[in-house]
Amino acid sequence: MQELVLIQPGRTAETDLQSGATEAALRREFEERLAECGPLAFRVARSVLRNTADAEDVAQDAILRAYHRFDKLRDRGRFKAWLVRITFRLALDRAKSSNRRQHRETLWSHPERQPALPTAEDLAVANQFRSRLDHAVDKLPEKQRLVLLLSAIEGHTLEEVAALLNIPIGTVKSRLFFARKQLAEKLR
Amino acid sequence: MICHHYKHALLELAAAGVEPSPELRAQLQACSSCRSAFEHERSLLASIDSCLRSSANAEIPSAFIPTVRAQLQRESPAAPAAHITNPLFWLPAIAAAAIILFIFASQDHGVKSQPTAEQSATQRIESPVAAATTAASPSPATTAPITAAIEKRHASKGVIRPDKNPVPASSSAPEILVPPDQEILLARYADQFRRHHQSSATLLTEVAPDQTAPLQVPLIQIAELDVKPLADTQQDGQQDDLREK
Numbered sequence: 323m324q325e326l327v328l329i330q331p332g333r334t335a336e337t338d339l340q341s342g343a344t345e346a347a348l349r350r351e352f353e354e355r356l357a358e359c360g361p362l363a364f365r366v367a368r369s370v371l372r373n374t375a376d377a378e379d380v381a382q383d384a385i386l387r388a389y390h391r392f393d394k395l396r397d398r399g400r401f402k403a404w405l406v407r408i409t410f411r412l413a414l415d416r417a418k419s420s421n422r423r424q425h426r427e428t429l430w431s432h433p434e435r436q437p438a439l440p441t442a443e444d445l446a447v448a449n450q451f452r453s454r455l456d457h458a459v460d461k462l463p464e465k466q467r468l469v470l471l472l473s474a475i476e477g478h479t480l481e482e483v484a485a486l487l488n489i490p491i492g493t494v495k496s497r498l499f500f501a502r503k504q505l506a507e508k509l510r
Numbered sequence: 511m512i513c514h515h516y517k518h519a520l521l522e523l524a525a526a527g528v529e530p531s532p533e534l535r536a537q538l539q540a541c542s543s544c545r546s547a548f549e550h551e552r553s554l555l556a557s558i559d560s561c562l563r564s565s566a567n568a569e570i571p572s573a574f575i576p577t578v579r580a581q582l583q584r585e586s587p588a589a590p591a592a593h594i595t596n597p598l599f600w601l602p603a604i605a606a607a608a609i610i611l612f613i614f615a616s617q618d619h620g621v622k623s624q625p626t627a628e629q630s631a632t633q634r635i636e637s638p639v640a641a642a643t644t645a646a647s648p649s650p651a652t653t654a655p656i657t658a659a660i661e662k663r664h665a666s667k668g669v670i671r672p673d674k675n676p677v678p679a680s681s682s683a684p685e686i687l688v689p690p691d692q693e694i695l696l697a698r699y700a701d702q703f704r705r706h707h708q709s710s711a712t713l714l715t716e717v718a719p720d721q722t723a724p725l726q727v728p729l730i731q732i733a734e735l736d737v738k739p740l741a742d743t744q745q746d747g748q749q750d751d752l753r754e755k
Contacts, residue, residue: 353579360578361570369566378574385578389585455561474562503525505558506551 352392359402360385362476363409369471370413371420372456380416384409403486410468417460451509458508466501469494513537513544520544524551 363384368377388405395404459467472483484491516537523530538545688696
């Protein structure tokens with residue numbers, strides 16, 4: 323059988339060099355942004371998952387995804403917001419899947435029992451108020467939850483949150499107000 | 511207990527975290543239960559905020575950024591996800607596409623092996639050149655079933671769709687798309703073209719190249735001229751002249 327080779331007629335060593343240089347520049351630019359936005363991505367993931375190992379995994383995954391699509395991002399100034407959204411979405415997905423897995427494992431191991439009581443370690447780490455708060459935060463609508471978390475992370479002001487999410491400051495205020503109000507109602 | 515009239519406004523005030531209006535401020539000064547409920551709400555919200563802040567600003571693991579940097583070194587910026595480049599990822603899709611193509615091809619073959627009268631008529635319509643080259647009988651009533659089929663289809667669908675009854679792929683005859691209102695005219699033209707073509711074809715077959723012989727022209731036969739002697743005519747002329755004088 324005749325062997326066929328796929329070639330690109332316009333491709334030369336020069337174009338290879340150019341693409342290599344572009345790739346290197348892109349990587350350099352991304353790494354500069356990573357130093358600024360990496361911790362924020364981790365904290366967003368940590369706020370949603372409340373687990374450092376999972377948060378590391380999710381933040382790393384989000385950063386890699388952003389890296390692979392970095393050349394398609396037209397407005398590089400929006401990188402931080404973009405990364406925050408990717409991380410938040412991935413963290414929510416991870417939280418949902420881990421909840422489902424936990425539920426399945428509980429049913430499998432103890433089909434007739436109620437959800438397991440917190441362990442001694444859990445009790446030592448988190449008090450009742452915190453666990454109730456976490457539960458209440460999990461029940462918030464996603465948009466309100468993201469605004470609440472971003473306003474709590476790194477002391478962001480309302481203006482910074484608005485700029486980060488590219489929404490009007492009035493929207494940030496109203497989302498934050500309704501989120502706090504719902505939390506207070508559940509914890510009162 | 512908090513006054514019912516101000517309850518909603520005071521709780522919203524605490525959640526909003528803004529300064530109270532003069533009316534609410536007067537109420538808070540006047541009513542101790544309202545004041546204590548308002549303070550309780552504010553302390554609850556403050557503890558919520560502090561709790562959120564403490565969990566949200568967790569310490570970044572020292573290995574986090576170096577690990578990510580190391581992973582970035584291994585990856586290409588615009589590289590697609592690994593599973594897309596994996597040939598096994600596309601294998602089910604390719605297999606499904608092949609099965610679908612096979613099913614369509616077998617159905618198409620089954621339809622072509624048993625063509626209906628309407629389909630054969632439509633194929634004749636679609637390509638008058640192809641129709642002319644076929645060895646169909648030059649019946650003058652050929653247009654009748656064609657126009658009947660067209661009119662039937664006009665009644666049912668309204669629009670001719672050549673891709674429903676395609677000419678076989680092996681055929682080199684071109685397909686022609688015509689507006690629906692010119693379909694019957696084209697059918698008539700196709701029939702006339704076919705008849706004309708076949709009559710010319712019969713002429714061509716009569717004068718086959720191997721049957722031609724050298725042209726035999728008969729010899730020219732010229733009748734003999736009847737030449738009268740000139741002397742008689744000259745004497746006659748002289749006698750006429752004398753009579754005139």
